[in-house]
Amino acid sequence: MQWDIVIGLEIHVQLATRTKIFSGSSTAYGAEPNTQANAVDLAMPGTLPVPNEQAFRYAVMFGLAVNAEIERRSVFERKNYFYPDLPKGYQTTQLERPIVGPGYVDIDLANGETKRVRIHHAHLEEDAGKSLHEDFHGMTGIDLNRAGTPLIEVVTEPDMNNADEAVACARKLHGIVTSLGICDGDMSQGSMRFDVNISLKPKGSDVLGTRTETKNLNSFRFMEQAIAHEVERQMDILEDGGTIIQETRLYNGDRNESRSMRTKEEANDYRYFPCPDLLPVVIDDAFIDEARNSLPELPDARKARFMEQYGLNDYDASLLASDSKLATFFEAAAERGKDAKLASNWVQGEFSARLNAEEKSVADSPITGAQLGDLVVRIADNTISSAGAKKVFEALWTGENDNVDAIIDAKGLKQVSDTGELEKMVDEVLASMPDQVAQYQQESDPKKQKKMLGGFMGPLMKASKGQGNPKLFNEILVKKLGG
Amino acid sequence: MHNKSVAELSRELESGKISSVELIRDYLGRLKTEDEQLNSFITITEEQALADAHAADEQRAAGKATPWTGVPFAHKDIFCTNGVATTCGSKMLANFVPPYDATVTANFRKAGAVCLGKTNMDEFAMGSSTESSYFGATTNPWGLSRGEKRVPGGSSGGSAAAVAARLVPAATATDTGGSIRQPAALCGVTGLKPTYGRVSRYGMVAFASSLDQGGTMARTAEDNALMLNVMAGFDPKDSTSIDREVPDYTATLDEPLKGLRIGLPKEYFTGSLSAAMEEQVRSAIREYEKLGATVKEVSLPHANLAIAAYYVIAPAEASANLSRFDGARYGYRCEDPKDLLDMYTRTRAEGFGDEVKRRILVGTYALSAGYFDAYYLKAQKVRRLIQQDFINAFKEVDVLMSPTTPSPAFVQGEKTSDPVTMYLEDVFTIAINLAGIPAMSVPAGFVDGLPVGLQIIGDYFSEARLLNAAHQFQQVTDWHQREPQ
Numbered sequence: 032m033q034w035d036i037v038i039g040l041e042i043h044v045q046l047a048t049r050t051k052i053f054s055g056s057s058t059a060y061g062a063e064p065n066t067q068a069n070a071v072d073l074a075m076p077g078t079l080p081v082p083n084e085q086a087f088r089y090a091v092m093f094g095l096a097v098n099a100e101i102e103r104r105s106v107f108e109r110k111n112y113f114y115p116d117l118p119k120g121y122q123t124t125q126l127e128r129p130i131v132g133p134g135y136v137d138i139d140l141a142n143g144e145t146k147r148v149r150i151h152h153a154h155l156e157e158d159a160g161k162s163l164h165e166d167f168h169g170m171t172g173i174d175l176n177r178a179g180t181p182l183i184e185v186v187t188e189p190d191m192n193n194a195d196e197a198v199a200c201a202r203k204l205h206g207i208v209t210s211l212g213i214c215d216g217d218m219s220q221g222s223m224r225f226d227v228n229i230s231l232k233p234k235g236s237d238v239l240g241t242r243t244e245t246k247n248l249n250s251f252r253f254m255e256q257a258i259a260h261e262v263e264r265q266m267d268i269l270e271d272g273g274t275i276i277q278e279t280r281l282y283n284g285d286r287n288e289s290r291s292m293r294t295k296e297e298a299n300d301y302r303y304f305p306c307p308d309l310l311p312v313v314i315d316d317a318f319i320d321e322a323r324n325s326l327p328e329l330p331d332a333r334k335a336r337f338m339e340q341y342g343l344n345d346y347d348a349s350l351l352a353s354d355s356k357l358a359t360f361f362e363a364a365a366e367r368g369k370d371a372k373l374a375s376n377w378v379q380g381e382f383s384a385r386l387n388a389e390e391k392s393v394a395d396s397p398i399t400g401a402q403l404g405d406l407v408v409r410i411a412d413n414t415i416s417s418a419g420a421k422k423v424f425e426a427l428w429t430g431e432n433d434n435v436d437a438i439i440d441a442k443g444l445k446q447v448s449d450t451g452e453l454e455k456m457v458d459e460v461l462a463s464m465p466d467q468v469a470q471y472q473q474e475s476d477p478k479k480q481k482k483m484l485g486g487f488m489g490p491l492m493k494a495s496k497g498q499g500n501p502k503l504f505n506e507i508l509v510k511k512l513g514g
Numbered sequence: 515m516h517n518k519s520v521a522e523l524s525r526e527l528e529s530g531k532i533s534s535v536e537l538i539r540d541y542l543g544r545l546k547t548e549d550e551q552l553n554s555f556i557t558i559t560e561e562q563a564l565a566d567a568h569a570a571d572e573q574r575a576a577g578k579a580t581p582w583t584g585v586p587f588a589h590k591d592i593f594c595t596n597g598v599a600t601t602c603g604s605k606m607l608a609n610f611v612p613p614y615d616a617t618v619t620a621n622f623r624k625a626g627a628v629c630l631g632k633t634n635m636d637e638f639a640m641g642s643s644t645e646s647s648y649f650g651a652t653t654n655p656w657g658l659s660r661g662e663k664r665v666p667g668g669s670s671g672g673s674a675a676a677v678a679a680r681l682v683p684a685a686t687a688t689d690t691g692g693s694i695r696q697p698a699a700l701c702g703v704t705g706l707k708p709t710y711g712r713v714s715r716y717g718m719v720a721f722a723s724s725l726d727q728g729g730t731m732a733r734t735a736e737d738n739a740l741m742l743n744v745m746a747g748f749d750p751k752d753s754t755s756i757d758r759e760v761p762d763y764t765a766t767l768d769e770p771l772k773g774l775r776i777g778l779p780k781e782y783f784t785g786s787l788s789a790a791m792e793e794q795v796r797s798a799i800r801e802y803e804k805l806g807a808t809v810k811e812v813s814l815p816h817a818n819l820a821i822a823a824y825y826v827i828a829p830a831e832a833s834a835n836l837s838r839f840d841g842a843r844y845g846y847r848c849e850d851p852k853d854l855l856d857m858y859t860r861t862r863a864e865g866f867g868d869e870v871k872r873r874i875l876v877g878t879y880a881l882s883a884g885y886f887d888a889y890y891l892k893a894q895k896v897r898r899l900i901q902q903d904f905i906n907a908f909k910e911v912d913v914l915m916s917p918t919t920p921s922p923a924f925v926q927g928e929k930t931s932d933p934v935t936m937y938l939e940d941v942f943t944i945a946i947n948l949a950g951i952p953a954m955s956v957p958a959g960f961v962d963g964l965p966v967g968l969q970i971i972g973d974y975f976s977e978a979r980l981l982n983a984a985h986q987f988q989q990v991t992d993w994h995q996r997e998p999q
Contacts, residue, residue, distance in 0.1 A: 070614050074838040076607065077594045077616055077717040079752050109834050111881070113858055120837020171854075173842065302881035304890060307723035307831055309753055 032270060033234035036262055038197045039189035041244070042204055043182050043224040044214045045158065046089045052157050052181035053080030053123065060220055064163075068175035074118035079308050086181040087312060089213040090130045090155050091322040093183055096207050096329055097150050099134025103314050105155070107306045112299045115173050116160035124184075126303050129154030130312070131183070136207070137331070138199040139349040148200045149188040158182050189228065189239070194258035198251050201225050206330040206353035216354075217392065218249045225254055229261045231269060240265075241275040245282050245289060250390070253284035260287060333358055341371035351375060356393035357383075360400040367404025370411045377403055381424055398427045405435035416501055419444035446500040450507070456494045457507045460487060471512050484508055515540060516680035517997065520737040523683060524581045527574065534574070534584025538567035538628050541586045545630060545681045551658065554666070554676040556591045556649045557599050558631040566628045573626055581740055583626030588685040590673050591632035592639055593619050593728070594717040602719045603637040603647040603669075606839045606846045606865035616717025617749045618686060618728050625744045633685055634672030637867045638836065639693055639721040642939035644671025645930055646869045654701055654923045655679040655998035656964050664923040664964070667697030667939070673731045674701035678998055684732035684741055688718060690725045691824055692918075692943030695955035698731055699918035699967020702957045704984060704994055705731040706738045709975050710950035711756035713742075714749030720835040722828035723754075725947040733994050735956065735984035739763035742977060758975065766978045767985040772806030774983065777911030781817035782942050786920040794959035794966040795917045798987070802915075805986055812910060814903040819896045820945035821937060826880045826893035827948070832870075833877030839865065872933065901949040908973040913983060916942050918955040918967030942969060952977050956984045957993035965993070 051058055054071035071078040094101045106128040109121040131153035137145050160178035162171050185204060191197045205223060209216040216223050230242035245261050248254040260282070265275055277295040282288075328336070334352035337343045343351070351361045357378070364374040382403060386396065406427070410420050419439070425431075426438045439445055447453060461468055467486055474480050484505065491504050515537075518526070526532050542560055549555050563586070570584030594600045594612040596619070601607045615623065622629065636646040643665035644652040652675050654666040666675040670687035674697035677685055687694040689707035698705030706729050713728040720726060730741035743764065748757040776799065783792060799809060841847035841861030848864055851857030866874070880889035907914060920941060929936045946953045951974055958968035968987075972980045988994050 070612075073843055075594075075612060075614070075844065076600070076602070076610065076719040076838070077592075077612075077715075078614075079716050079754075081751060081753055111834055111837060113837065113840060115840075115842050115854065118838060118843065119834075120840060121834050300883045302834075302878065302883075302886075304830060304834070304881055304886070307754075308720075 034231045034266060034269070035234050035236070036192050037189045037230045037232060037239060037242075038191040038193070038258065039228040040185075040187045040191070040197060040200060041226040041228065042185040042201070043158075043226075044093070044185060044208050045222045046086050046181040046183065046213055047215055048083055048085045048089065048181055050083055051179035052083050052086045052155070054179055056179065058180045062176055064172065064174035064176060066176065068160075068178060072118065072175050072179045074120075080123060080306075082309065082312065083181065086155060087130065087314065088318075088322055089181075089211070090153065090183050091314065091319060092211050092213060092326060093153060093185075093208065094131035094134065095319070095323055095326060096211055097131070097134035097136055097153075099150060099153070100132035101314060101319055102128050102130050102132055104128065104311045105130040105314070106311050107155075107309045108303045109306045111302045114159070115171060116162045116175070116178065118160065118175060118178055122157060122159065123306055123309070124156035125154035128311075130314070136200065136203050138196065138203050139345070140199060141195060141346070143345060146190075146196060148190045148196075151186040151188050153183045153185040156182050156184060189230075194255045194262075197227060197258055198255050201251060201254060202353050203330065206355065210327060210329050210333070210355040212327065218251075219390070221249070224249075227254065227258055227261070229258060229265065230275070231262065231265050241277050243275065243277065244279045246279060246292065247282050249284065252387070253282065256284065256287055257282040257289065260289060264289070341365055341375070343371060343375055347375045347379065350379060354393065360393055360396070360403075363400025364403040364407060367401045368407025368411065370407055373411055374404065374407050377407060381421065385428060397430055402427055402433065402435065409435060409439060413446060413448055413500055413502070415439055415444050416446050418497070419446065443498070445498065447495055447498045448500045448503055450503060453495075453499055453503050454507055456491060456499065457504065457511055460490045460494055461511060464490070468512065516544065517995075518683065519734050520585055520587070520683045520732060520740050521581070521734070523585050527584050528579065534567040534570040534628060535564065537584065538563050538586055538630070541630060541682065548679060548681055549676075552653050552655060552675050552679055552681075553650050554634055554652045554672040554679070554681060555588070555631045556601055556603070556634050556647075556672070559598055559629060562598065563628050563630050570626050570628060580625045582622065582744060584628060586628050586630050586682055587622070588630050588633050588673065588676055588682045589619060589622075590635055590670050590685065590687050592635060592688055592719045593686055594719070595619050595629070595632065598632065600632065600719070601649070602639070603635040603649060604866065604870070605648040607719075608648060608846065610845050612717070614717060617714035617751060618745050619717060621744050622686075627744070630682055633670070633676055636669035636671070637870050638719065638832070639669040639688055639690055639726075640832070640869050640873055641668045642692065642696055642936050643924075643926070643929065644668040644697070645926060646867055648867060651926055653926070656702060656923060659999040660963070663926045665700065665926055667700035667919075667923065669693040669697075670705075670731065671697045671701075674698055674703055674705070677701070677703045677731055677733060680997065684730070684737050686728060686741070686745070687731045688726060688728050689947065690721050690727075690828060691947050692940035694729045694731060695918050695943050695953060695967065695969060696939055698955040699969075700923040700965065702965030702993065702996060702998070703731055703733050704735055704738055704954065704956050704988075705729065706742065706954045706977065706980065707946065707952060708742065708746065708977055709756075709952045710947075711754055712952070712975065712977065713745045714747070714752040714755045716749055716751040722831040723835060724831060725824075725828055727947070735954075735981050735988055736764065736767055738954070738984070739767060739981045742981070746977070761978050763978050763981050766982050769982050770806065771802065771983060771986050774802070774805075774807040774913065775911040776802055776807050776809045777812035777907055777914045778809060779814045779817065779907070779914055779916055780811050781814050782916035786938065786941070787917055788921055788961070790961045791917055791921060791966055794961060795915075795968055798958035798968045798991075799915055801987060801990055802983075805990065810911065812907045812914065814900075814907060814945070816896065816899045816903050817945060820900055820948060821941060823893040823896040823900065824940075824944045824948060825876065825937060826889045827897065829873040829877030830880045830890055831877070833874045833881065836866075836870070836874055841865075869933070897948045900945050904945075904949045904951055904971075904973075912972075912979065913976070914971040916969045916971070918942060918969040922961050922964035922966060946971055950974070952980055954980050954984050956987060957996070958991075959993055960996075965996075
């Protein structure tokens with residue numbers, strides 16, 4: 032049987048406000064447990080919430096960035112459930128009247144097409160604390176530093192049909208919130224948390240299948256794997272004639288497996304009702320205008336500019352523009368390197384691969400965009416080969432040296448581009464390989480000929496101690512063999 | 515000395531006739547002996563009070579006295595007091611010592627008033643008799659001389675009994691459905707529930723957030739005005755407090771009442787109201803006519819729905835407000851919990867009393883899926899109708915007057931087995947909280963030797979007018995000066 036995959040996302044975005052959404056405690060990450068929790072955060076008797084205006088400004092900025100309607104009178108509600116890291120016994124959140132109404136984002140797909148993903152709404156709420164199950168001898172420790180950190184929860188419509196689209200949408204939203212500066216976007220620390228709702232339906236059917244929600248996806252790679260894993264799991268069940276249980280599943284990225292956290296039957300009746308400690312939040316035109324005027328360049332606009340200013344193609348521009356830190360890095364490399372296309376290749380190639388391999392974000396990169404730009408200059412002016420460039424990159428990355436030219440000198444990576452010298456080497460190598468030369472000259476298929484050229488490159492690079500300019504070697508070879 | 519009002523004590527302190535230390539020693543001595551039969555205090559803060567009295571005398575010597583400097587009073591044990599146990603009348607908080615002051619507490623501290631302790635109350639302010647306190651019932655000083663043990667009303671019964679028995683000249687109180695006015699009426703003292711949002715709720719342990727309001731209790735209207743001067747005002751820590759100028763409530767006390775338009779809601783002069791009670795209230799209203807007021811009958815058509823709406827909304831809010839008492843961070847925790855669920859269930863089963871549990875259950879039910887629309891939403895609609903009734907009435911009249919309660923103080927134990935009968939104690943007071951308007955109870959006579967309260971209800975932020983009306987009445991009557999034997 033053929034299946035359609037239906038995916039929706041729920042994204043928790045921790046807002047980068049200095050203080051919490053309803054108290055004056057700091058939101059900084061990583062402090063000693065419970066040192067950033069005051070009487071309000073501890074839900075001491077008689078304490079009351081006071082809304083943080085900055086959280087509303089950030090939520091409105093997000094709403095404007097995803098082309099959404101802003102609710103002029105949004106209401107906080109209490110979501111009631113007992114849990115030790117939820118100090119009040121209810122979470123203050125929004126349900127009926129969220130601050131951000133319906134909107135959309137356009138995502139760029141690998142095939143060059145654009146797809147619109149609708150945003151159902153985004154609401155403001157407070158984060159819970161953390162339960163610590165280790166190091167307490169069978170007891171549980173509670174850390175309330177995170178309790179009350181402002182979040183917006185973004186809920187998309189189920190508009191995505193495969194993992195690539197879901198990841199593209201996630202990256203798009205990541206790019207938007209980091210560009211806005213309303214979230215640091217750090218998935219490993221939980222600043223941005225993606226939950227994926229997945230269901231399958233027979234191909235072409237109008238009826239949605241039962242969905243599951245997969246949580247704990249702390250990187251885009253895990254998100255992609257988790258979706259593949261869950262789709263396969265559901266498909267196996269359905270093809271065996273089974274039924275999907277509506278449940279929340281917890282994904283373990285290290286083992287690529289998931290387990291059930293709770294089923295629908297186990298879910299709470301949250302008994303939502305409007306929070307009587309907070310008045311409805313009235314947002315006026317002036318507040319919205321002010322937020323609109325403070326919007327920085329967003330990924331879509333940045334992409335258009337990259338195509339215009341740097342001559343990048345749609346795909347490259349979209350990818351580089353999606354993340355504000357990556358975009359800034361690229362621009363520094365392109366400006367310094369004077370060759371935007373080459374800079375783009377290096378940022379997306381070697382640089383991104385290295386970040387992924389070490390599970391680092393752009394912010395943790397040991398090299399700067401300007402350094403990569405210096406490297407681009409030396410590649411473009413033929414000072415070094417691409418193999419040499421990789422060595423320079425490696426030295427920059429490991430901190431061996433921070434100056435590109437100094438590394439080239441120290442490692443002797445400067446290419447030989449003197450054609451006279453190179454021709455001499457070619458002559459010698461061709462003389463030592465008469466059979467291969469004859470074979471080449473008898474071959475009539477230019478494609479096969481081209482392939483055969485590779486056979487001469489190894490000995491040539493060896494003869495030049497790796498410093499011969501491969502592009503020039505190639506030209507000379509073709510000339511000499513063909514002549 | 516003990517019959518003196520706050521205003522009088524303030525003048526004596528100012529004149530140097532007596533020092534605050536002398537005054538406080540005297541009050542404390544009396545409090546410790548007299549309160550044994552009343553049980554109106556949960557905590558007496560003797561050491562702190564004496565230290566504060568010393569500080570007050572120094573303050574006065576330095577020429578920095580306010581009308582409250584060195585004057586004794588007490589806090590209902592619902593207001594958090596930094597470093598002093600705040601129990602809310604519950605086993606759940608019997609060991610709770612807050613590390614912060616309620617805004618109301620801080621305001622009195624700033625004014626230099628000397629708190630003698632924390633007064634008894636129904637557990638979490640849920641009750642009309644101060645019998646549900648974990649620390650035992652408070653006894654009304656009226657009737658004691660006849661050997662009767664009557665309730666002081668509730669939930670602020672400790673404050674009302676203490677003021678009536680002259681243990682303190684004034685005490686703070688709170689009112690969610692009548693918890694200031696009903697005990698004030700039953701104990702023969704004067705109490706004011708301000709407009710919702712007039713007094714900060716920060717640090718006041720929450721029962722029903724949209725109804726709770728801190729207020730005043732003293733023997734005279736003038737002392738209520740002095741209290742409100744300290745308590746009222748916008749508080750950035752309470753988003754529901756209202757940013758509106760606070761007048762000097764004593765400044766308008768002496769204004770004549772000529773032309774005051776009084777409305778008598780016909781729905782409040784029927785039903786369970788006894789003929790003797792009604793006669794006392796109508797005789798008080800005749801006094802107002804003598805002072806130049808005009809009287810007409812008005813109608814509050816939805817009055818009969820108030821109790822039903824209240825007993826959905828208040829428990830619903832309470833069910834969430836009381837979720838924080840889970841044994842995890844402060845307050846009572848059961849012995850040796852075997853797991854999380856055991857900690858929650860036993861902590862709450864053992865820490866809360868019956869009435870609190872009843873209201874949590876009712877509130878949880880009303881908010882549950884499938885019942886929410888029929889109960890909670892319907893009750894909110896009724897609440898708006900009740901509010902509109904009052905808005906309409908105040909287009910015709912300046913104040914409304916009614917009995918505060920249908921009957922005088924009842925005997926302890928009489929209504930504890932029947933919650934609904936107990937709830938009917940608030941039949942004339944509860945709608946005022948749903949509307950959010952201010953109201954007072956003023957001593958207006960006696961029935962069978964027990965005090966009767968006149969309720970004066972005003973439009974939003976009309977506290978000055980209510981206090982003026984009560985003060986003028988107290989210039990021509992002496993009900994508020996009667997002392998229980």
